[in-house]
Amino acid sequence: MARPRLDSEARAGLSLIAPPFLYALVILAAPLMTILAYSFLTDGYLEVLPEGTLQNYGQVLTDPIVRAVMLRSLIVAAVVTFATVVTAFPIAYYVSFMVRPERKAMWLFLITIPFWTSYLIRVFLWKVILGYNGVVNSSLTGLGIIDEPLTFILYNVNAIVITLAHAYAPFAILPIFVALEKIDRSLLEAGRDLGESRLMTFWRVTLPLAMPGVIAATLIVFIPTIGDYVTPEVIGGGKIPMIANMIQVQMLALDNRPLGSALAVTAMVIVALVSALFLFLNRRFLKVRQ
Template sequence: MVNKEGRQGLTLISPTLLYALLMLAAPLAMVVTFSFWTQDYLEVNTTLTLNNYREAWSQPLYRVLIARSLSISLIVTFVTVILAFPIAYYLSFKVTRRKSLWLFLITVPFWTSYLLRVFLWKVILGYNGVLNTAFLELGFITEPLTFLLYNANAVVLTLAHAWAPFAILPIFVALEKIDRSLLEAAEDLGDGPLRRFFRITLPLAMPGVIAAILIVMIPTVGDFITPKLVGGTDGLMIANMIQIQFGKANNAPLGAALAVTSMVIVAAISIVIFLTGKRLGGRVK
């Protein structure tokens, strides 16, 4: 039984729903289906098989790539959230006037394309880049540093910068929602600023922190532009391999199996993080 209001609601969301089904659910279903098929040179053999998964899970190369993707993404997440928290905190607690201007400024990096921002890091970190030139001119170094670019660190740096606003905003919102009288109550009951932060502010900001972690971690595991442009060979991640399988290697089923595998792993990690956060943080009503 759907009442009038319910029908209205369905009508309103149906374009979006249709779009989501077509553009999200259908490709997802295709990828999953593909992962059980086999590529026979130019044709696809549609006999169901687990061979792709066997290969994806047993080949050391793929394992290394998945492990590296996860570790890079976790480091990026950690760095981003740790750096975003003080900014969000400052915005929420110390900025009293022109808060919206500050928020607006935080979104400024989005005005340029993601690709352009990655390239900018290349310009900054490169052999003849901004950093090396500056250090040479200042006499800190005698020849350009080569460890800046084309490795996992460069990937972490670039991704952390690109995703910072996504981490700042949910934490900011969570901090904004904290009733300031709770902080006064904690102080009134004898807590100094530090104890109060760990007993009240942080637990109550936890939903925002968890959101930030998930928002940054999930897409960065699958990022392939940044590792391709600044990652070099030991900065390559699983998404690059998936791209290769779908493209040059012409083995879409294997690519699909790798994609599904990393998707399952990310989902599992997300659930663990979500549950841990729920236990650590506050039930915010």
């Protein structure tokens, strides 16, 4: 019997996704495979020796510096994600529930304003704002509120968190906004009707139903921030590297591509594990179905 031929709908679908699929294969999958392959090869000072080894991974897993940097990346990403989602929620809530329907598009448009300039420029601007003689410190000293510049917002993890949280805010606001928009408003009235105050209705109805958006926001912020390169480089002054900076150093400065690749693969695995954990928790405990 002949194999059933693809119906026209399936063929149309395939031909639609073929170009981006090929593109993704060449641009994404191929380099990824290269990195994966490199990570199992041996470093020979300025060249890569085609000898298979697990030594790179051994070094990644045992080196205390790598461990410290990896941990810092995780903590920074976690703190940034937490700060971003917690501040994004009220904004999304305000736009979804308080803003008149015909004005919502304008509000979303305004929220994207930070994207109108390059990420790099925004990071530099934060440096200007937070720096030793920056806007914050010179204003506060000028007003006589402080005698010496504040140092807790200077070239450290705090500064990195502030900068990243600002940069990723729209990414967190939008999915939460979408989840809130999907909530049938009569559910909130039902909550009130069944005897709950506005606050309890929020806690028992709005928040659980917004959780898919919160989870999406968490992943969207967490995944790129853990691998952020620019902010620690510029804001941290290169003194507090995160994992991406370390990969860059290994890959380009020290020309140790196998070790750099092993670092990259390890970071990827960690991100994948954390994401999977989140998705699992979402499915298992929140039971939110739309």
